[in-house]
Amino acid sequence: MSYLSLILQITLIVVISPLIGQLMIKIKSKAEGRRGPSLLQGVRELGKLLKKGEINPIGTGSAFALAPAIYLVSTLVLSAIIPLIALKLPGSSNYDLFWVVGILLIGTIALGLGGLDTATAFGGMGASRELMVAALIEPSILMAIYALSIRANSSNIFKIVHATLSNPQQIASPQSALALIGLVIVVVAEAGRIPIDNPSTHLELTMIHEAMVLEVNGPKLAMVKLASSMRLVILIGLVVNLFFPIGISYSTSSVGSIILGIVALVIKVSLLAGLLAFVEVFLAKLRLFRVPELLAGSFVFGFLAVTASYFLPVIKA
Amino acid sequence: MISSQITNPKAVESDQIKKRFDPMGRFFVIMICTLSALVAISATTIALLAITRPPWHGSTNLFLAIYGLKLATDPLSGVFLLISGSLGVMVIPHLYGYLRRNHLPTTTVIAIPIFIFTMALVPLANSTPTFFFFWELMALASVPLVAAHPNDQSGRRATFVYLAMTQLGAMAILVALAIISASHPGTPLAGLSALSSRDSNTLRSLAFLLALIGFGSKAGIVPFHIWLPKAHPQAPGPASALMSGAMVSLGIYGIIRFCILSLGTGAKWWAITLIVFGSITAIYGILQASVNKDLKVLLAYSTAENMGLALIAIGLFQLFRILHLPNLAAEALGAGVLILVAHGLFKGLAFLVAGSIQSEIGITDLDQLGGLAKIMPVSTVGFGIAALSASGLPFGSAFIGEWLLLQTIIHLPRDIGSLVLIGPIALGVVALTAGLSVLTMVKAFGIGFLGTPRSKRAGEAHESSTTMSTSIIALMIANLGLAFDPGVINFVILHLSESISGVYPRIALGSRISITTTSSAIFPSIGAALFIVGAIAIYLIRRFTASKRPQPLDEIRWGCGAKELTPKMQYTATSFAEPLERIFSDILVPRRDIETDAFDSLDLIVKRIDLRESPHDAIETALWNRLARALDLVASQFRRFHNGSLIRYLMLGGLGFAVVMVVTH
Numbered sequence: 001m002s003y004l005s006l007i008l009q010i011t012l013i014v015v016i017s018p019l020i021g022q023l024m025i026k027i028k029s030k031a032e033g034r035r036g037p038s039l040l041q042g043v044r045e046l047g048k049l050l051k052k053g054e055i056n057p058i059g060t061g062s063a064f065a066l067a068p069a070i071y072l073v074s075t076l077v078l079s080a081i082i083p084l085i086a087l088k089l090p091g092s093s094n095y096d097l098f099w100v101v102g103i104l105l106i107g108t109i110a111l112g113l114g115g116l117d118t119a120t121a122f123g124g125m126g127a128s129r130e131l132m133v134a135a136l137i138e139p140s141i142l143m144a145i146y147a148l149s150i151r152a153n154s155s156n157i158f159k160i161v162h163a164t165l166s167n168p169q170q171i172a173s174p175q176s177a178l179a180l181i182g183l184v185i186v187v188v189a190e191a192g193r194i195p196i197d198n199p200s201t202h203l204e205l206t207m208i209h210e211a212m213v214l215e216v217n218g219p220k221l222a223m224v225k226l227a228s229s230m231r232l233v234i235l236i237g238l239v240v241n242l243f244f245p246i247g248i249s250y251s252t253s254s255v256g257s258i259i260l261g262i263v264a265l266v267i268k269v270s271l272l273a274g275l276l277a278f279v280e281v282f283l284a285k286l287r288l289f290r291v292p293e294l295l296a297g298s299f300v301f302g303f304l305a306v307t308a309s310y311f312l313p314v315i316k317a
Numbered sequence: 318m319i320s321s322q323i324t325n326p327k328a329v330e331s332d333q334i335k336k337r338f339d340p341m342g343r344f345f346v347i348m349i350c351t352l353s354a355l356v357a358i359s360a361t362t363i364a365l366l367a368i369t370r371p372p373w374h375g376s377t378n379l380f381l382a383i384y385g386l387k388l389a390t391d392p393l394s395g396v397f398l399l400i401s402g403s404l405g406v407m408v409i410p411h412l413y414g415y416l417r418r419n420h421l422p423t424t425t426v427i428a429i430p431i432f433i434f435t436m437a438l439v440p441l442a443n444s445t446p447t448f449f450f451f452w453e454l455m456a457l458a459s460v461p462l463v464a465a466h467p468n469d470q471s472g473r474r475a476t477f478v479y480l481a482m483t484q485l486g487a488m489a490i491l492v493a494l495a496i497i498s499a500s501h502p503g504t505p506l507a508g509l510s511a512l513s514s515r516d517s518n519t520l521r522s523l524a525f526l527l528a529l530i531g532f533g534s535k536a537g538i539v540p541f542h543i544w545l546p547k548a549h550p551q552a553p554g555p556a557s558a559l560m561s562g563a564m565v566s567l568g569i570y571g572i573i574r575f576c577i578l579s580l581g582t583g584a585k586w587w588a589i590t591l592i593v594f595g596s597i598t599a600i601y602g603i604l605q606a607s608v609n610k611d612l613k614v615l616l617a618y619s620t621a622e623n624m625g626l627a628l629i630a631i632g633l634f635q636l637f638r639i640l641h642l643p644n645l646a647a648e649a650l651g652a653g654v655l656i657l658v659a660h661g662l663f664k665g666l667a668f669l670v671a672g673s674i675q676s677e678i679g680i681t682d683l684d685q686l687g688g689l690a691k692i693m694p695v696s697t698v699g700f701g702i703a704a705l706s707a708s709g710l711p712f713g714s715a716f717i718g719e720w721l722l723l724q725t726i727i728h729l730p731r732d733i734g735s736l737v738l739i740g741p742i743a744l745g746v747v748a749l750t751a752g753l754s755v756l757t758m759v760k761a762f763g764i765g766f767l768g769t770p771r772s773k774r775a776g777e778a779h780e781s782s783t784t785m786s787t788s789i790i791a792l793m794i795a796n797l798g799l800a801f802d803p804g805v806i807n808f809v810i811l812h813l814s815e816s817i818s819g820v821y822p823r824i825a826l827g828s829r830i831s832i833t834t835t836s837s838a839i840f841p842s843i844g845a846a847l848f849i850v851g852a853i854a855i856y857l858i859r860r861f862t863a864s865k866r867p868q869p870l871d872e873i874r875w876g877c878g879a880k881e882l883t884p885k886m887q888y889t890a891t892s893f894a895e896p897l898e899r900i901f902s903d904i905l906v907p908r909r910d911i912e913t914d915a916f917d918s919l920d921l922i923v924k925r926i927d928l929r930e931s932p933h934d935a936i937e938t939a940l941w942n943r944l945a946r947a948l949d950l951v952a953s954q955f956r957r958f959h960n961g962s963l964i965r966y967l968m969l970g971g972l973g974f975a976v977v978m979v980v981t982h
Contacts, residue, residue, distance in 0.1 A: 050862055050865075050866075051865055051866060052866065052867075053866050053867030053868060053869060053870060054866070054869040054870070055869065055870050055871075055872045056869055056870070056871050056872070057872060057873070057874040057875075058871050058872065058873050058874065059769050059874065059882075060874075061688075061690050061691055061767065062690065063690065063763075063767045064767075069852065069855050069856075072851075072855060073848055073851035073852050073855060074848070076847075076851040076854075077844065077847045077848055077851055080847055081844075081847070091840065091843050093836065093838060094829060094838050094839055094840035094843055096720070096837055096838065096839050098720055098723055098839075099711055099720075099839050099844065102710050102711035102716065103711060103844070105708075105710060105755055106710060106711065106712075109708075109710075109755065109759055112759050112763065113759060113762065113763045113767060115763075116759075116763030116764065116767050116768055116887075116888065116893075117690075117763070117767040117768055118768075118874060119687070119688075119767075119768035119769045119874070119882065119884065119886075119887045120874050120875070120876070120882055120886065120887070121877075121886050121887070121888060122875075122877075123888070124768075124887055124888020124892065124893060125888060125892075127759070127763065127888070127893070128888060128892065128893045128894075128895070128896060129896060131755065131756045131759050131760075132756060132896045132897055132900075134752065134755065134756070135749075135752035135753050135755055135756040135897070136752060136900075137752065138748050138749065138751055138752025138755070139745050139748040139749045139752060141748075142723070142744060142745075142747075142748035142751075143741065143744060143745060143748065145727075146726075146727050146740070146741065146744050149727050149837075150727065153728070153835055154835045154836040154837050155723075155724065155727060155837045156836050156837055156838065159836050214875065215874055215875065218866070219859065219862070219866065223855070288896065289896070289899060289900065292900050299745065303741050303745065306740065306741040306744075307738065307741060310731055310737045310740070311737075
């Protein structure tokens with residue numbers, strides 16, 4: 001049953017992520033007074049890309065060929081090591097938050113190396129910018145992890161969610177609020193959303209992620225697109241479960257609680273994703289060299305969260 | 318900076334160069350390598366015995382007539398002996414291949430086995446004179462390694478800077494050792510810890526600071542790091558591997574042995590000083606590494622970064638000892654040792670690959686490399702593994718140590734007052750360092766090995782010889798072994814912390830790594846298994862859907878309208894790091910030179926723009942160059958007394974002797 005729920009969790013992420021991505025586009029379109037594409041557009045695009053023949057850019061090597069696959073595999077692995085629908089998954093005692101961050105970075109690096117391997121200015125530019133953002137996210141994300149791990153006395157991600165669930169009053173504490181703000185900024189930056197990067201533009205000199213994958217085409221592009229939307233859903237799912245783990249299944253023994261976990265996750269992720277998309281309507285993309293300021297802000301929130309966790313009294317139920 | 322001339326360039330004619338750089342005979346090279354191998358193998362054996370057996374000590378009057386030669390083994394010396402010995406063994410085949418292909422000055426070649434020998438004896442020394450003797454011998458033996466290119470300007474400069482820094486450090490160490498041994502004459506190093514606490518605090522603090530400066534200069538601690546990026550590009554690849562992987566770690570050995578153990582439990586500010594220096598070094602080192610474009614300079618700065626991380630761990634170890642938290646102290650020490658062991662392995666590997674590139678292509682400037690993945694596959698995979706480790710990512714050997722360090726930080730006890738602030742600050746430093754090292758290593762690997770060659774020489778290169786590749790493969794296996802099963806060095810950590818703090822660290826090292834008192838754990842093999850399963854799944858799906866797709870085509874890349882892209886259009890190491898250089902321009906202070914050439918006097922239509930930008934070490938110009946100028950000024954005053962008159966020299970000598978006599982009585 002526990003292996004089944006693991007497979008269920010991975011499949012769920014794979015299935016809902018194109019839909020959630022499309023939902024965000026739909027909400028943005030509506031807010032801007034447009035109709036927007038259908039919710040199934042993302043799935044259709046993936047299907048179309050899968051049917052296309054591959055074009056190998058002359059001069060690229062195995063790094064370019066492998067990068068999309070590694071990016072997708074790392075994302076699939078990510079979806080297997082995070083408590084999204086259940087608090088116990090096979091191997092969950094080994095899934096540390098620092099490890100999760102490392103896996104996240106491996107995907108970014110694979111794509112960055114693929115971009116550099118194309119030997120074009122666009123590939124290099126995208127890789128350089130993406131890695132700069134990734135390097136500056138690292139302190140913020142680890143600081144937020146630190147803040148969260150203090151109350152659970154562990155950096156094991158399942159233990160942290162468990163601790164929140166068994167002591168829900170902690171969510172209302174200032175340290176949680178500070179850590180949440182820090183993490184949300186990190187998620188926005190890591191997923192390449194406005195105001196860090198604009199996923200809907202092409203051929204704009206300010207873009208980051210899309211520049212890196214400019215040469216990727218056909219089924220490989222499908223992999224990259226799927227993995228990118230999965231990463232967004234996984235990160236949003238991670239944040240909602242770290243702070244609002246309501247509905248997550250305690251164990252993997254009962255079918256009912258797993259179904260409840262799935263439903264709860266879909267609703268929570270859709271809500272937060274919708275909120276993010278709605279807020280994006282009112283924001284403009286930041287200039288690349290202003291991004292570090294935003295990330296430094298996120299770092300400060302994390303820092304304050306840690307300090308608050310040490311100096312403020314612990315709220316006990 | 319400091320102006321000096323070791324050899325007069327004009328005196329060395331090109332014929333003489335040829336004579337001095339005679340192709341090295343096969344027999345000579347085999348002799349050197351066998352000798353080095355013997356020393357390295359015996360060092361490793363002694364290291365294993367030192368760690369697992371009870372402490373041993375012995376002395377002889379044969380060697381150093383006045384003081385006698387005192388040697389001893391304990392787990393601490395064993396650990397550092399193991400790092401240098403095992404790295405030495407794995408480097409030998411590469412050394413053979415390198416020496417067969419490259420013509421080096423004979424002194425450099427002869428210095429290699431001596432260097433390995435002295436490096437092995439430093440941690441074994443059991444009295445202050447013996448220690449200082451071998452320390453200086455090691456420093457001197459390493460100088461010819463740096464002086465491998467005595468005929469070029471930067472080579473001589475590097476040698477001079479290295480010599481100056483190493484002697485500055487040695488002087489500081491000498492005074493520190495004098496203070497330590499003056500209060501406890503004749504006490505062996507291993508027995509110093511129990512005695513020292515009763516000494517005056519000022520004297521101990523002075524000794525602490527001097528020892529920190531002295532050993533810090535060997536470990537490349539900022540601001541004493543300036544020799545690292547100068548010396549490493551000069552030394553032949555296998556020698557830089559040994560210097561960076563093993564010799565630099567001995568600086569940390571000195572800090573543990575003298576600043577922490579010999580001086581006893583010190584004041585809290587000692588520990589905080591260590592953490593602060595470690596933090597500054599880690600961040601400054603990796604920032605410089607991220608903007609530099611020469612592969613060996615980049616690796617040298619990254620060495621400073623790793624020593625900074627190790628110093629943070631050692632500082633935490635010291636802090637927890639002072640706060641009477643022996644278990645946490647043991648964990649911090651374990652983290653520090655793991656960082657050092659992993660650093661020896663991955664930096665050794667990276668420098669060997671850099672050595673292969675140096676030997677096969679002759680260029681280590683990343684802006685002229687590229688596309689090596691297709692022509693040097695073994696070196697590419699080797700550097701990939703080294704880069705993965707150096708970035709502190711999962712499946713890399715450095716991840717374990719950095720993870721343990723992070724665990725030590727996040728499990729700080731609440732009741733230590735305002736000292737808990739060390740937690741978030743240290744974590745911020747480690748995290749920023751980790752993030753920047755990812756960028757640095759992606760740059761080194763992506764620019765140097767992927768893409769297309771940026772110069773003709775890089776395009777025509779071949780994989781290095783089989784013997785050289787043997788070393789690279791051996792170190793690759795060692796890195797992966799440590800990354801997936803750090804249990805292989807579990808005995809090292811256990812024996813070390815038992816001998817130092819009397820408790821076992823609550824770390825369970827094995828294929829699953831965990832802190833036993835908390836529920837934090839990682840299991841690299843499971844992570845790798847998940848990756849393999851995912852990769853197989855994707856491969857199968859691709860195979861399954863392949864029949865529905867048209868045949869793949871080879872097409873030219875999109876060139877923004879241009880038909881064919883030239884290698885010059887690629888991103889370079891400089892452009893890759895440009896955003897970062899801009900963000901951290903306050904710390905890095907890059908040199909930027911823009912020249913605009915206009916058509917008309919109004920500067921409206923620009924004909925050409927020249928932009929020259931080079932990273933440079935701001936600390937070197939701000940601190941050391943000024944210091945050197947000041948020193949020069951003082952020296953020029955003293956030079957007045959040097960008029961060549963023997964009578965005056967005798968008089969001054971006699972006066973000096975009299976002053977010493979009066980002061981000492």
